[in-house]
Amino acid sequence: MLSRVAESLYWIGRYVERAEDTSRLLDVHVHTLIEDPWVDEHIASRDVLSVMGVPLPDGRLDARRTTDRLAFDREDTSSIVGALSAARENARGVREALSSELWEALNATYHALPAQQAAAERHGPGGFFRYVRERAAFIGGLLDGTMPRDDGWRFLVLGRSLERVDMTARLLWARGQQRGASSGWIGLLKSCSAHEAYLRTYRTAVEPEKVVEFLVLDRLFPRSVYAALAQAETCLMELDPTAGRVGVDDMARRLLGRARTDLEFRVSSDLLRELPFLLDMLQTTCAEVGSAVAGRYFHHTAALAWTAER
Amino acid sequence: MRLQVRHSTGYSYDTEVLSSYNEARLVPQTGLTQLTLSSAVTTNPDALQQRYWDYWGTQVTVFDVHVPHTELQVTCTSVVDTAPAPAPGDPTWELLAASSDEHIELLRPSAKTIPNDDLKALASDAQGSPRDVVLALSGMVKDRVEYVPGSTGVQTSAVDAWQLGSGVCQDIAHVTLSLLREAGVPARYVSGYLHTAQEPVVGETVSGESHAWVEAWLGGWWGFDPTNGIPAGERHVVVARGRDYNDLPPLKGVYAGGGMQYLGVTVEVTRLA
Amino acid sequence: MGDLFDGYALGAAWDEVFGRDGQPHPECGPLHAALQEMSAEELTSRSTALTRAFRDQGVTFSLSGEERTFPLDLVPRVVTHEQWVDVEKGVQQRVKALEAFLADVYGEQQAVKEGIVPRRVVVSSSAHCTPAHGVEPPNGVRVHVSGVDLIRDEEGRFRVLEDNLRTPSGISYVVENRRAMARVFPELFATHRVRPVADYPSRLLNALRAAAPHGITDPTVVVLTPGVFNSAYFEHSLLARLMGVELVEGRDLLCRDGVIWMRTTAGEQRVDVVYRRIDDDFLDPLHFRPDSMVGCPGILNAARAGNVTIANAVGNGVADDKLIYTYVPDLIRYYLGEEPVLLNVETHRLDDLDQRAWVLDHLDELVLKPVDGSGGKGLVIGPQASDEDLHELSLAILRDPRAWIAQRVVQISTSPTSVGDRLAPRHVDLRPFAVNDGEHIWVVPGGLTRVALPEGSLVVNSSQGGGSKDTWVLAGEEGPAEGDPEEPVLRPAAPGEHKLDRGPWQDQQQQQQQELSC
Incomplete structure (x- = not known):
């Protein structure tokens, strides 16, 4: 597979996941503001922006400004529209490597964004968030149903998994900042589509320790940090199945494996206390894995400028 | 006359260059009046070479460099047997007209030889047979364009040099070509080397430069060195022919990286026998 | 009920549907009848759905940075089997002669020596490419893909308007238009026996594989595109996808020591055949424009060394130079000893x-x-x-x-075209595509019919307000023509015994339904 194509596929995976997770986060944020009269809108909005790594604008923040920034900023790939546009732009450059269905889904999603955004202006952003989640699910379904399990698929899923680790870490971070109200923890679970799964698993009320345990360590829930790390690791292993005799020589895999075992063998009751440290470790890992993968697979794909010798 | 020529040229780059693609036109030709006995191109950094003969009959050495480098040097060492200059032919204008389609590329102005009104007038003033016209026009140029090294560059055209009244061998050749073609005589640009001693001594190495002169078609090709005002003979070594300099740069290429400087040329010519 | 053909005015031009007497040509009868039954609203709504489908599929071209769909007019252009036989023969003959001419120009120049074409005409062509001399295509093919633009004159005769031997584009619209028409007008295909065009990618791949350097038995073929901003990017991508080969950009390629490699996640992989959709000027910075960032320096000398095949060959433009065009009938006589099947348009040499x-x-x-x-x-x-x-x-x-x-x-022929809520005559041309694999020149049955949408405009071009039509070549009585191996027909076993599996709940529901209906 061409390095350039692999790189684009990886980023399609990342951007679609980012759009989806951001819409989950924003949906919960907006709902919290509506449902909880004691929440300070400015502080809550500030937390959301900072967890997404977005520089804070001046002045008082509200749900509207937050949504404009994180949902509709066309120029920035940290917003939903920006991420989906970037995913589509990448897809356009590698469409021969995607199934027609998958390409059409990405392209049609992109083309529908202006209309969806206009609808959000009139009826509130809920419908927009739902649209993004549904399209992401649709795209994910086509990814599973129409793409052969070759290296192209692996790069897509690798991107998606890494982004998921990163985004879940950010969501946890945002929650960890606030103490108290259990509604916040429910919101966190909901933003990961994990509320029902959590209830079925623990059959108890929502407790912060258990929520963290579930979202970080659960082996079966696909959006947990552990599951995403393991998925990413599998992709890397399949990309380079020639394991040597000693250890693991692929840097990205080593980083992922270390992070996964670090989580796996922790005492779960300590998790909540150690959360800031863990999340920092996870985000560093994601960044390092990203550059290790680029260094190994995406070598030198910028166009060269040639100069005539005179 | 047996001559050995050693030609070195190259570039230095401001920043490290990771790759470059190059073509060198340095290997002397073999033809009716010249036999190339041996010729070897070496490059530093070392590179695999491919060779081909281009449209104009010049042997091209192709090489690309893929190790980081800040300087590229190319050297060609050749041993050539040359023959004395033949007498110019004396065809009629009708014969020239009959072959005009065959020589069309060498009859029309090329990029560097487009004449101005001045040159056109001079060309139309020349009277007599094609041979008379060739001798008159090509003999005249060195009196009007003085040989002054460094007065022009590779981009200078015939008209530039004419208006400046000075130039190097390349410019004098371009002016001559412009006049001959305007007068209706097929003419081509020749690049190569000249042993600068009138009577070359065996075993003595002289330093020279790349040289350029012209060939006119007078029923057959006849070489004339307008810079020195002499027919091209035993002391001339032909490397390449074409419409003008653009068809046969000694070294050309592309590279990815920062600025560059031309290292210039050193040429050493030795009479061997 | 308004008839779509109300106010349809025949002009001086030949019309593709109506004869001079106002009656449809026999082959257009069924089409005419079907269209007459259709209301304007129906046509418009089908057309809107189509544009949307094209946009979602990304069937677009770029014009000054903007992505546009190439408007497909829903009224197809019908060509009879008999007419097509001539077109096919004429195109094959022309491509054969032009191949011979190119081999001659970049070789011995016999036609020049014998005075068929003056040397001054050949060497003064801006597309005469001196670096292409000495590049020998392995199987002798330089024109792997060609598009010969045809028009129909006032008498309904096909004439050649120009030859395109460099990187002719448009085949993706032929393929996509057909797919779209089959969806929009399934009923029309039931009443017409239209020859399929979907073979094109496999024909092209065969031709490209056949052009591989000597000694390469399983060549790696790639499509080389200038990138997503190129106006024909969609086509490059479609062809790569339908041929199952990599779509590469210049930056994915690397020439080392006369061999072309592509950069993959598993290291460098050798490339044998490059179907390039980049103009000569931008293909190789070493020989052409040094500022090109979309090319691959060294590729031309790699082809010269016989290590890679560039398709179409470099320098083909000399044969589609429009002054050379005026000599093509003579070239056909000279190289093939045949009379031209397709006429040129009367042309003056200046x-x-x-x-x-x-x-x-x-x-x-x-x-x-x-x-x-x-x-x-x-x-x-x-x-x-x-x-x-x-x-x-x-x-x-x-x-x-x-x-x-x-x-x-030339008052080039007109064809009924949707304009507002009516059909009106608009001028059309036809670009059939030919693929040369060295053994046989195959012509796509159909090709791109382009239509000039502004009233009275004679310029049919996507960048100048043009659209396209699906071209329907009707099948003859005797089945596929020579060189069209018949596809084996696979008959599925009768599905009779095998019931579809059901989940337990569906069984229950069915039982419930049965109970209810009893």
């Missing part, structure tokens, strides 16, 4: 003094074309030009007569 003088006197009656423009670029239609334009034109001609040809204004 390097001839007498013809030039006559043309300069009659500029307002003629079409003037630059010899190296394609797709209507720089073309001047005398009768529609202002005096000022004509004056400019005459100066341009006098400055460089070699750069122009003059042609009679």
Whole structure:
């Protein structure tokens, strides 16, 4: 597979996941503001922006400004529209490597964004968030149903998994900042589509320790940090199945494996206390894995400028 | 006359260059009046070479460099047997007209030889047979364009040099070509080397430069060195022919990286026998 | 009920559907009848759905940075089997002669020596490419893909307007238009036996594989594109996808020691055949424009060394130069010893003094074309030009007569085309595509019918307000023509015994339903 194509596929995976997770986060944020009269809108909005790594604008923040920034900023790939546009732009450059269905889904999603955004202006952003989640699910379904399990698929899923680790870490971070109200923890679970799964698993009320345990360590829930790390690791292993005799020589895999075992063998009751440290470790890992993968697979794909010798 | 020529040229780059693609036109030709006995191109950094003969009959050495480098040097060492200059032919204008389609590329102005009104007038003033016209026009140029090294560059055209009244061998050749073609005589640009001693001594190495002169078609090709005002003979070594300099740069290429400087040329010519 | 054909006015041009008597040509009867039953609303709604589908699929071209769909007119253009036989023969003959000419130009130049084409015409072509001399295509093919632009004159005869031997584009619209029409008008396909066009990618792949360097038995073929911003990017991507080969950009390729490699996640992989959709000028910075960032330096010398095949070959443009065009009938006679099957349009050569003088006197009656423009670029239609334009034109001609040809204004044929809520006559041309694998020249049955959407416009081009139509070549009685191996028909076993599996709940529901209905 061409390095350039692999790189684009990886980023399609990342951007679609980012759009989806951001819409989950924003949906919960907006709902919290509506449902909880004691929440300070400015502080809550500030937390959301900072967890997404977005520089804070001046002045008082509200749900509207937050949504404009994180949902509709066309120029920035940290917003939903920006991420989906970037995913589509990448897809356009590698469409021969995607199934027609998958390409059409990405392209049609992109083309529908202006209309969806206009609808959000009139009826509130809920419908927009739902649209993004549904399209992401649709795209994910086509990814599973129409793409052969070759290296192209692996790069897509690798991107998606890494982004998921990163985004879940950010969501946890945002929650960890606030103490108290259990509604916040429910919101966190909901933003990961994990509320029902959590209830079925623990059959108890929502407790912060258990929520963290579930979202970080659960082996079966696909959006947990552990599951995403393991998925990413599998992709890397399949990309380079020639394991040597000693250890693991692929840097990205080593980083992922270390992070996964670090989580796996922790005492779960300590998790909540150690959360800031863990999340920092996870985000560093994601960044390092990203550059290790680029260094190994995406070598030198910028166009060269040639100069005539005179 | 047996001559050995050693030609070195190259570039230095401001920043490290990771790759470059190059073509060198340095290997002397073999033809009716010249036999190339041996010729070897070496490059530093070392590179695999491919060779081909281009449209104009010049042997091209192709090489690309893929190790980081800040300087590229190319050297060609050749041993050539040359023959004395033949007498110019004396065809009629009708014969020239009959072959005009065959020589069309060498009859029309090329990029560097487009004449101005001045040159056109001079060309139309020349009277007599094609041979008379060739001798008159090509003999005249060195009196009007003085040989002054460094007065022009590779981009200078015939008209530039004419208006400046000075130039190097390349410019004098371009002016001559412009006049001959305007007068209706097929003419081509020749690049190569000249042993600068009138009577070359065996075993003595002289330093020279790349040289350029012209060939006119007078029923057959006849070489004339307008810079020195002499027919091209035993002391001339032909490397390449074409419409003008653009068809046969000694070294050309592309590279990815920062600025560059031309290292210039050193040429050493030795009479061997 | 309004008839879609109300107010359909026949002009001087031949019409693709109606004869001079106003009755449809026999082959267009069923189409005409079907359209008559259709309301304007129906046509419009089908057309809107289609544009949306094209947009979602990304069937687009770029024009000044904007992505546009190439409008597909829903009224197909019908060509009978008999007419097609001539077109096919004519195109094959022409491509064969032009291949021979290119081999000659970049080889012995026999036709020049024997005075069929003057050397001055060949070497003065801006597309005569001196670095292409000495590059020998492994199987002798230089024109792997060609698009010969045809028009129908006032009598309904097909004539050649120009040859495109460099990187002709448009085949993706042929393929996509057919897919779209089959969805929009399934009922019309039931009443017409239309020859399929979907074979194209596999034919092209065969031809590219056949062109591989000597000794390569399982060649790696790639499609080389300038990138997503190129106007024909969709086509490059479609062809790569339908051939199952990599779509590469210049930066994915690397020439080392005369061999071409592509950069993959598993290291460098050797490339044997490059179907390039980049113009000569941008293909190799070493030989052509050094500032090109989309090419691959060294590729031309790699082809010269016989290590890679460039398709189409470098330098093909000399044979589609429009002044050379005027010599093509002579070239057909010279190389093939045959009379041309397809006529040229009457053309004046302006390097001839007498013809030039006559043309300069009659500029307002003629079409003037630059010899190296394609797709209507720089073309001047005398009768529609202002005096000022004509004056400019005459100066341009006098400055460089070699750069122009003059042609009679042909009223090229019209075809019913959706305009508002009616059908109106609009001028159309036809670009059939030919693929040469070295053994056989295969012509796609159909090709791209382009339509000039502005009323009265004779310029059919996507960048100048053009659209397209699906071209329906009707099948003959005797089945596939020579060179079309018949596909084996796979009959599925009768599904009779195998029931579809059901989940337990569905069984229950069915039982419930049965109980209810009892």
